[in-house]
Amino acid sequence: MAPAPGRTWAGNLAYSAEELVEPTSTGQLAEVMAGAGRVRLLGSRHSFNRIADTTGTLVGLRRLPAEVELDGERRVVRAGAGLTYGDVGARIQEQGWALHAMASLPHITVGGAVATGSHGSGDGAASLADGVSAVEIVTTEGAHVRLERGDADFGGAVVSLGMLGAVTVLELDVEPTYEVAQTVYEGLTWDRVVEDLDAVTGLGTSVSVFTDWRDPDRTTQVWVKERVDDPGSRRADPADLGLRPADGPRHMIRGGSPEHCTRQGGVPGPWLDRLPHFRMGFTPSAGDELQSEWLLPRRAVGPALDRLRRMSGELAGLAMSAEMRTVSRGRQWLDPAQEDSVAFHFTWRPAQPAVEAFLPRIEEGLDPLGARPHWGKLFDERALAGRVDDLYPRRGAFSELAARLDPRGALRNDFVERVGL
CATH class of the missing domain: 3.30.465.10 (Uridine Diphospho-n-acetylenolpyruvylglucosamine Reductase; domain 3)
Known part of the structure; x- marks a missing residue:
């Protein structure tokens, strides 16, 4: 008898599938894929919505050859x-x-x-x-x-x-x-972010600005990751932005253990031990949480922050932490970074009904600015359906490709239908 499909990584959703199958070879996988009626795929189960769900067969990929x-x-x-x-x-x-x-x-x-x-x-x-x-x-x-x-x-x-x-x-x-040095700073205001986004995101190779929205005017932390072999990647001086180094290691969630986070304090280390926020051997983030993220055109950072700051009281009650970072334009047809983008990420308390009720409020403010949600996190799926063609100009080409590779529509599910794909 096949094992029960179980739940998502965060435990917020139970899969609806009749069975979970975990092939150990590509030959077994081909048999399962061809024989299943409805089918979807599972990796680390780190989606917070039903993108990976199905009423048929879930196929886990973790037991395939670790090549x-x-x-x-x-x-x-x-x-x-x-x-x-x-x-x-x-x-x-x-x-x-x-x-x-x-x-x-x-x-x-x-x-x-x-x-x-x-x-x-x-x-x-x-x-x-x-x-x-x-x-x-x-x-x-x-x-x-x-x-x-x-x-x-x-x-x-x-x-x-x-x-x-x-x-x-x-x-x-x-x-x-290559090696990367990571330093956490404090003291940045949102006004400085709006006034000179290039200076803030130019502090290093990778820059993340955190807040818990308890103060609508100030951020809580700025995590700067800088490649040691490319000191020219820093285009701004932290002191010029009013920043000061943190006096010890930090977790971006209030009360979280810094032990779970990658090494800070400007100590160089291998790229894989600095570019992520969290260490491989520990529970990442808060563990018991929900997540949402929207990517907006870089030019929209001012209006987006203005609208989010006006919601800060409500956000502070639901979000354990929020992060702003930048992503350069991608080349994939369905990549949410269809242009140079600013991403606003939210780590929510595990209160799904309250979070889902609040999502339309956020999207009412961000959607007119061109917001594209992360496909694997929580967002208003039906609201996206009416915008998907405008947000993804190659959506038609993608649908044709999907129809060619999956002519019987076995991989379609309710999520795909709700988002207009």
């Missing part, structure tokens, strides 16, 4: 989609190589992260999907398909929302390993 094969000449690593970024990072670091970016959590699977448009941060850092040069997919017909950068359909192959098939392997761009 990590480095090709230094081509500067790619071939990695199993069910591996986490932490797994892959550790393996390539041992051989002197690195990735261009990491998400806040190294605990998420490579396949699931890129499929939903997940990202790190930095003015020069596109989403994780932009670091993918090839994907290998098992379709619902049981066929094996490989799509590479340069192929006509590659723009829809990576940020695919699980609508093309089961991604088994990805090839990720690599570069020689």
Whole structure:
């Protein structure tokens, strides 16, 4: 008897599937995909909505071969989609190589992260999907398909929302390993962010601005990650922005243990131990939480912050922490970073009815500014359906690709219908 499908990583949703199947080979996977009526794929279960859900069969990818094969000449690593970024990072670091970016959590699977448009941060850092040069997919017909950068359909192959098939392997761009120093600062006002966003995001290679919205005028922390081999990435002096280094290690959530976070204090360390916010061996973030995120055009930061600051009283009651960071324009058809963007991320208290009731209020303020929600987090799904064609000009091309690779529509689910795809 197949095991019960279980719940999401945060425990906020129980999957509706009849069964969970976890193949151990691509041959088994092909049989399952071809034989299932309705089917969806599971990685680390780190989505907070029902994007991965189905009423049929859930296919877990974590037991597929844990392949990590480095090709230094081509500067790619071939990695199993069910591996986490932490797994892959550790393996390539041992051989002197690195990735261009990491998400806040190294605990998420490579396949699931890129499929939903997940990202790190930095003015020069596109989403994780932009670091993918090839994907290998098992379709619902049981066929094996490989799509590479340069192929006509590659723009829809990576940020695919699980609508093309089961991604088994990805090839990720690599570069020689490098070190990063991380420093946490305090004292930044939101007015300074609006006045000179370029200076704030130019403090380092990757910059995250945090708040808990208890004070609508001031941020709580600014996490600056700077590549040691590229000191020119810093385009501004923290002192010029009124910033002072924190007097000790910090967690961005009030009361959280800094032990769970990556090393701070300006101490250089390997890229995989500094670019994420959280350490691989610890529970990331708060654990018991919900998440939402919206990406807006960079030019909209002023109006967006104005509208969020006016909601600060309500936000402070629901959000444990909020983060602002930047992402450069991506090339995937469904990447939420369709242009150079500012991302506003919210880590909510585990109060789903209250959070869901509040989401339309946020989107009422942010949607007119061109907000695109993160595909794997909580947002007003039906509201997106009326805007999806405007927000994603290549949506039609993606739908045609999905219809070709999944002609019987086995990968469709209620989430796909609600968001207008």
